[in-house]
Amino acid sequence: MLSGFLFALAAGLMWGLVFVTPLLLPEYPAAMLVAGRYLAFGLLAVPLALIDRRELRRLTRADWRDAVRLSAIGNFLYYLALAAAIQRAGGPLPTMIIGTLPVVIAVCSNRRNAARDGHYRWRDLAPALLLIAAGIGCVNQVEQASLAPQAMGRYLQGAALAIVALACWTWYPIRNADWLRTHTDRSPRAWATAQGLVTLPMAALAFALLAVADGVGLPLLPSGFDFPAGPRVWPYVGLMAAVGLFASWLGTLCWNEASQRLPTALVGQLIVFETLAALSYSQMHRGAWPPALGVAGVLLLVGGVCWALRLKPVAPGSGANPGAGPGTASARIAE
DSSP, X not given: OHHHHHHHHHHHHHHTHXXXXXXXXXXXXXXXXXXXXXXXXXXXXXXXXXXXHXXXXXXXXXXXXXXXXXXXXXXXXXXXXXXXXXHHHOSHHHHHHHTTHHHHHHHHHHHHTHHHHOBOOHHHHHHHXXXXXXXXXXXXXXXXXXXXXXXXXXXXXXXXXXXXXXXXXXXXXXXXXXXXXXXXXSOHHHHHXXXXXXXXXXXXXXXXXXXXXXXXXXXXXXXXXXXXXXXOHHHHHHHHHHIIIIIIIIHXXXXXXXXXXXXXXXXXXXXXXXXXXXXXXXXXXXXXXXXXXXXXXXXHHHHHHHHHHTOOOBOTTSSOOTTOOOOOGGGBOOO
């Protein structure tokens, strides 16, 4: 439980980088950020694949198809929607919507995975979810109050894109955990590397499509954009390399390690660390301390996570239903 918690914390700290990157590179459209990030991820995965070549040879065609699906939805589509949402609506609104992930994933996985992981009784889980929801509400109340006036149409576009990102990132950890929990003899590091390898041709294809669009004048890039590296070459290359290494490969590795150690309903709540990291990095970018309500929100979020960590799931096959009340002590087991 402790090691799974620490791995999830590390993943959240690294994943928070993806929220501040569009703010650091406002001149770059979302498509360029996605293509650059996953080109870096794919290139980094190539030498890592040499280290894990024995494990990678064990993957079947079905495993590689799963890796492609996970990368296409949980990497490409998710970050395309998120980066576009941040550039249209600013950082606070997408962070608010993505911040509901702990609640959404817990609700989606608690009954779905009860036969495999056991389940948390809703009456036991509810206080943790309420604390997390209250904390997110406080933090985002502060964030919304600081929003600059924007055109309503563009703001609503950002909200819609953030909801698409939420759907992608709800699906990804649940399905990724399905694979990891049914392949406990496989290396989480090799699985992260496999997902990186399949992003390489996807990123190359994305750059090819952008090049064609730029050549024929399709409006996929801003007018006068200096393709392929844009107006600030080295900041773009450096940030893409950093995000590709830390947020994509190392963050995925840490999350895979956590997913093998913790029930899906619990590990889903620990995505709250990504929200906390994103808000912290945004405050650093602004150069301002959060107000008291923001600090209170952080404390509520941490309190909700700590509450969830002390819970133990009801054993699979114990006869209790996910909505049932407390049972005997023997019906509750640690993962």
